Amino acid sequence: MNKTISRRDALEARLRAIGDERYHDKHPFHHLLHSGGCTQDQVQAWVINRYYYQCSIPLKDAAFMSRCEDPDMRRNWRSRIVDHDGGVDDGGGLRRWLKLSEAVGLDPDYVASRKGVLPATRFAVDAYVRYVRDKPLLQAVASSLTELFAPKIHAERIEGLLAHYDFADDRALSYFRHRLKEAPKDVAYGLAWVLDHADTPEKEDMAAEALIFKTDLLWAQLDALHSAYVEPGRIPPGGWQPGEGAA
Numbered sequence: 001m002n003k004t005i006s007r008r009d010a011l012e013a014r015l016r017a018i019g020d021e022r023y024h025d026k027h028p029f030h031h032l033l034h035s036g037g038c039t040q041d042q043v044q045a046w047v048i049n050r051y052y053y054q055c056s057i058p059l060k061d062a063a064f065m066s067r068c069e070d071p072d073m074r075r076n077w078r079s080r081i082v083d084h085d086g087g088v089d090d091g092g093g094l095r096r097w098l099k100l101s102e103a104v105g106l107d108p109d110y111v112a113s114r115k116g117v118l119p120a121t122r123f124a125v126d127a128y129v130r131y132v133r134d135k136p137l138l139q140a141v142a143s144s145l146t147e148l149f150a151p152k153i154h155a156e157r158i159e160g161l162l163a164h165y166d167f168a169d170d171r172a173l174s175y176f177r178h179r180l181k182e183a184p185k186d187v188a189y190g191l192a193w194v195l196d197h198a199d200t201p202e203k204e205d206m207a208a209e210a211l212i213f214k215t216d217l218l219w220a221q222l223d224a225l226h227s228a229y230v231e232p233g234r235i236p237p238g239g240w241q242p243g244e245g246a247a
């Protein structure tokens with residue numbers, strides 16, 4: 001077998017195995033959410049905290065582009081920012097997330113203010129932005145590869161929310177439907193780039209480490225949410241209190 005092809009295949013299989021073991025689709029909070037087990041407060045807490053992730057994604061992609069010297073790569077990468085920010089009239093993913101916020105009974109201005117976001121959510125998400133700004137480019141790209149696993153969770157989420165919650169309709173869930181189209185193009189480019197550039201065992205390890213770091217920070221956000229709003233229900237100082245920011 002051609003050696004170059006088998007090295008790429010082996011690395012791709014290694015990265016996919018990290019997702020199989022560690023991606024946040026396995027987190028108990030997601031099981032609760034997708035199976036209809038969340039109370040309205042728990043859904044609202046998820047929407048508020050997840051917005052902090054959403055609005056930091058363009059910051060991390062802008063940080064990425066600020067260090068990317070290859071115009072072809074920047075041309076490819078910039079659609080990630082456009083997907084989230086969109087145009088003045090239509091908006092993009094961020095505005096779609098605020099539609100979801102309204103649908104679950106929250107004031108979108110409250111959600112956009114980022115008040116009440118759990119400290120652990122901030123720590124985890126801010127660490128992602130810093131990671132992409134500071135680490136070698138290979139790791140900055142590899143850390144985005146959790147998106148390999150995102151279409152599956154988005155499809156499960158659309159199905160689960162539609163089946164179990166009254167607020168769920170096409171308008172409320174349009175964020176996830178758009179991601180089903182957007183994520184595959186991003187990840188096809190990112191994966192090919194990582195497979196091309198991780199051309200030594202050390203670089204393969206670096207790529208795998210970056211993906212583990214990312215799965216950890218996604219998992220940590222849900223641990224914080226679960227601990228504050230499900231079990232034991234200990235909301236840390238500064239965390240959203242049910243009822244705040246209601247529409």
Ligand SMILES: O=C(O)c1cc(C(=O)O)c2c(n1)C(=O)C(=O)c1cc(C(=O)O)[nH]c1-2
Nearest residue numbers: 057143144145146147149150153154179218
């Ligand atoms: O709903 C999810 O579980 C989920 C996960 C991820 C991810 O794996 O990081 C992203 C998204 N959604 C998402 O919507 C999104 O725009 C996104 C961008 C990125 C990234 O790292 O650049 N991840 C994700």
